[in-house]
Amino acid sequence: xxxxxxxxxxxxxxxxxxxxxxxxxxxxxxxxxxxxxxxxxxxxxxxxxxxxxxxxxxxxxxxxxxxxxxxxxxxxxxxxxxxxxxxxxxxxxxxxxxxxxxxxxxxxxxxxxxxxxxxxxxxxxxxxxxxxxxxxxxxxxxxxxxxxxxxxxxxxxxxxxxxxxxxx
Numbered sequence: 001x002x003x004x005x006x007x008x009x010x011x012x013x014x015x016x017x018x019x020x021x022x023x024x025x026x027x028x029x030x031x032x033x034x035x036x037x038x039x040x041x042x043x044x045x046x047x048x049x050x051x052x053x054x055x056x057x058x059x060x061x062x063x064x065x066x067x068x069x070x071x072x073x074x075x076x077x078x079x080x081x082x083x084x085x086x087x088x089x090x091x092x093x094x095x096x097x098x099x100x101x102x103x104x105x106x107x108x109x110x111x112x113x114x115x116x117x118x119x120x121x122x123x124x125x126x127x128x129x130x131x132x133x134x135x136x137x138x139x140x141x142x143x144x145x146x147x148x149x150x151x152x153x154x155x156x157x158x159x160x161x162x163x164x165x166x167x168x
Contacts, residue, residue: 070127072096072159073147083166086136088145094130096149096159099123101130104146105139113139117150140167 075092078084094101099120105113114134122128136143144164148157 071161072149073101073161075145075147075161075163078145078163078165080163081166083168085168086139087133088136088165088167089131089133090145090147090163091129091131092147093127094120094149095122095124095127096120097124097152099128099130100149102148102150102157103132103134104148105134105136106144106146107139108142108144113137113143136167143167 070093073092073094073096075090077091078088088105090103092101099122100117101120102115102117104115107113113136116132116134118130118132120128120130134145142164143166144162146157147161147163149159150156151158
């Protein structure tokens with residue numbers, strides 16, 4: 001039995017080596033997910049797969065707040081009260097269903113000036129980055145960007161973050 005186990009472990013090691021193994025931490029220029037498989041020698045029939053993701057799109061984030069302490073949607077820009085022009089660029093991080101972040105531009109009276117959605121680089125269960133632009137058309141003046149997750153059940157706005165801006 002131990003001989004069969006040794007052959008199985010050796011075979012898995014050879015297959016992993018032939019496939020190139022997992023991506024090393026710090027490898028640049030890749031947006032790939034690299035699974036690695038490890039096998040416990042005492043239970044050869046229970047492989048464990050660990051998936052890690054490296055995102056190299058844009059500048060590195062410097063926020064050191066643990067993901068578990070962050071709200072589901074964060075907005076890095078624009079900042080509150082910032083003067084912006086159309087199209088309005090925005091970016092942030094999110095851990096929401098299917099990575100979908102909805103964005104609505106509202107007038108001071110609550111009228112929808114524009115709306116759209118963007119997809120974060122990772123969905124629910126992991127934090128991904130998102131970025132996009134929203135076109136204000138001919139609207140100028142005070143407005144609010146509303147970021148939220150739309151409920152899969154009933155469309156309710158979840159995890160709402162509002163950022164007041166001044167459109168010129």
